Amino acid sequence: MSSARAALPTRQVEKPWGKDVLPAPFTAPEGVRIGEIWFEPPAALPDLLVKYIFTSEALSVQVHPSDAQTIAKGIGRQGKEECWLIIAAEPGATLGIGFDSDLDEAAMRAAALDGSIEHLLTWHPVAPGDFFYIPANTVHAIGAGVGLIEVQQNSDITYRLYDYGRPRELHLDDGVAVSKGERYVLDRWHKTVAPHGSQQLVDGPLFLLDQVAGAPSPEVAARYPAALLVIPREGDVEVGGEAIAPGGCAFAASLADVRFADNGVCLLARGCADGA
Incomplete structure (x- = not known):
């Protein structure tokens, strides 16, 4: 058993849309x-980043490139796919993901420039337990009044298309070039997660994510044969003998290092080595 701390160091990130x-x-x-709480990725699992996100205002309308696109651009594997588990939502809270109807590049650029892109997005009402996977090239914006856990590829490449007049840089050329001006397929990418149930949330190809109630089943355990991240949602979990409470995230060298509470709920995550 390693003597290093299991709990990952955190970093608070100030954002204009965050909460005081x-x-x-x-x-x-x-x-x-503060808009984001980052858990610094451990050296043994450098490809995944876990965050909590809290919003008082909407985030920019934005998009992320794929690994293939960043490799073609000569900057290596820096694509970003992500997923969101909603943990809190004020009345009327929404996420903008995809468009109500198809847009070509010229129409998207024009809408970003005049601000109408905000109204062309499909705004999905959200509640705790909603789960969304956001593939690369999907135009999106997190609305106000949302709290969520984000698990993502460890990349910070974000192309802003529109930012409600905030004095921040936009990236129209890069953003429009990688954006898909299409609908978000809710039936494929959205799930409803029971607060006290076990459920597979992401099954590759870039990373795995499971919610487990109590100890993981043999089927879930088989998907996590080596190092993983453990994110408690309800009740403490012990990792390497260290208690990790909800609001934390820990690195475990293996499931053998983790003691799950019978009435606890947590998320398990790991990258996929072959997710190129």
Whole structure:
């Protein structure tokens, strides 16, 4: 058993759309809007990044490239696919994902420039337990009043298409070039997650993600034969003898290092080595 701490270090990221009052166990410095809590990826699992995201205003309308696109651009494998598990939602909270109708590049660029792109997005109502997978090239925006857990490829390449007049850089050329101006296939990419159930959420090709209630079943355990991330949602979990509470994220060298509470709920995640 390793003597290194299992709990991953965190980093609070200030955002104009963040919140100055965060839900427990998080706290924001006085007068600072924190939008994201990052868990620093461990050296043994560098390809995954876990975040909590809290919004008081909508995020920019944005898009991420794929691995193939960043490799073709000569900057290596830096694509970004991500998924969101909604943990809190104020009345009327929504996520903008995909478009109501198809857009070509010229129409998308024009809509980004005049701001109408915000109204062309499909805004999906959300509630705790909603789960969305966001493939690369999907135009999206997280709305106000949302709290979520994000698991993503460890890349920070974001192309902003529209930012509601905020004084931040836009990336129209790069963004439009990789954007799919199409509908989001809700039946394929959305799930409803029971708060106390076990459920497979992502089955590759870039990473795996499961929610487990109590100890994982043999079928789930078989999908995690080596190092993994453990994200408690309800009740503590012990990783390498260290108690990890909800709001934390831990690295485990193997499932043998993890003690699951019978009444606990947590997420398990790992990258896929062959997810090129």
